[in-house]
Amino acid sequence: MSGLKLFRANTTNSGMTEVMPRLAEVEADVQGLVETYMEVLLGVRFLASEYSTGLVHGGRIDSLGLDENGSPVIIEYKRGTDAGVINQGLFYLAWLMDHRAEFEHLVRDRLGVTTASQVRWSGPRLICVAGDFTRYDVHAVREHRRSIDLVRYRFFASDLLGLETVASANGGTQVARRARRGLVAQAAAGVQGAAMVELAGAVDEVLLRLGDGVNRVERKQYRAYQRLRNFACMCPPQRSKLLVYLKVNPKDVDLVPDFTRDVSGVGHHGTGDLEVQLRTLKDVERARDLFRASFSAA
Structure with missing residues (x-):
């Protein structure tokens, strides 16, 4: 998306006007939009926002979800570029693997008993949505054994959202x-x-x-x-x-x-x-x- 240009046709003079990309004003703007339309945008069913990992662990997972194949999904957001987003997500992913019963209880409450019984723990996923990523982030994803997706976002005008997969790996x-x-x-x-x-x-x-x-x-x-x-x-x-x-x-x-x-x-x-x-x-x-x-x- 860094090289993508978007234009709007001007019907009055048969011209073209470039629609300039922009970042969100605050991180919460991205998070709120993705959580509202998570299944359409990412193929993930929304479970929880700002999920607390408890006093001992001391953190909050931005978004929790379940993908189409039954894999648990953690989604972390950054307004711009943040070198710590992957490590932060992996920190939460480790917590999730140690609290499987808690996650399945959440799925059971939100999506039902049948769905909870089919949670696929062999492939939990981390999706990082940010304004951009460094080349070191991309390299880390390709070397890691976890399922990680780096997704770059941009807003266009007042009603357009662009998502681009920068890197993706599934512990292949x-x-x-x-x-x-x-x-x-x-x-x-x-x-x-x-x-x-x-x-x-x-x-x-x-x-x-x-x-x-x-x-x-x-x-x-x-x-x-x-x-x-x-x-x-x-x-x-x-x-x-x-x-x-x-x-x-x-x-x-x-x-x-x-x-x-x-x-x-x-x-x-x-x-x-x-x-x-x-x-x-x-x-x-x-x-x-x-x-x-x-x-x-x-």
């Missing part, structure tokens, strides 16, 4: 190892199973290469691909097909029988209203534009 080494083990285990199903595993590997490669900052999240029922929010969810291979769910409005797609399906009113694993059914590597090529559309909308 361990995740990648689990993913490879899962694919190898699935190959034990035989020749047909091996073909489906190859198909899953091809989809995995395409989704990961759609752009920078794509993270892969392993769940028992599906594998999610996200950049802040999920944009694709791939279910384990079936005998003769692979199901991928995308954040694409089915009404904007010419649905093809046995290839694309509207599942907006149908229960399924993962997130997304468009189901894509893949049976061969040619289907992966057919689905590329849909994958890109979902990625762009995330």
Whole structure:
């Protein structure tokens, strides 16, 4: 976003006027807006604001939430650039891991018993929203084993908010190892199973290469691909097909029988209203534009 320029068309003289970016007057302005629209902006359900970590720990977590895959999320905000934002967030993340029962109790109160029972503790996340970050922040994120997202914000005019993912990591080494083990285990199903595993590997490669900052999240029922929010969810291979769910409005797609399906009113694993059914590597090529559309909308 540091290089992004935004212009408004002037209909009276057919000219263009640049809309200048600005930082918030105070940090609370950013926090309040993100908390109000957290699910739309970050794919995270809001749980609490300024959550106290107790007298012994002596701190307050700016925002607590739960993402689409059931992972606990801590969000820390800074008006401008602050070299301590990552360490502060990691400090709170360590507290959270030591107080799992307290967090699950909060989820149960706000989102219900079922959601609380599905909290995913293998991948808690830290999202830092700030005016900017240093190159040292970006390097630290890429070297760290925690799931961390650095998000730069800017306000434009009086009614526009821009968010840009500066760096994103999910402790990828361990995740990648689990993913490879899962694919190898699935190959034990035989020749047909091996073909489906190859198909899953091809989809995995395409989704990961759609752009920078794509993270892969392993769940028992599906594998999610996200950049802040999920944009694709791939279910384990079936005998003769692979199901991928995308954040694409089915009404904007010419649905093809046995290839694309509207599942907006149908229960399924993962997130997304468009189901894509893949049976061969040619289907992966057919689905590329849909994958890109979902990625762009995330």
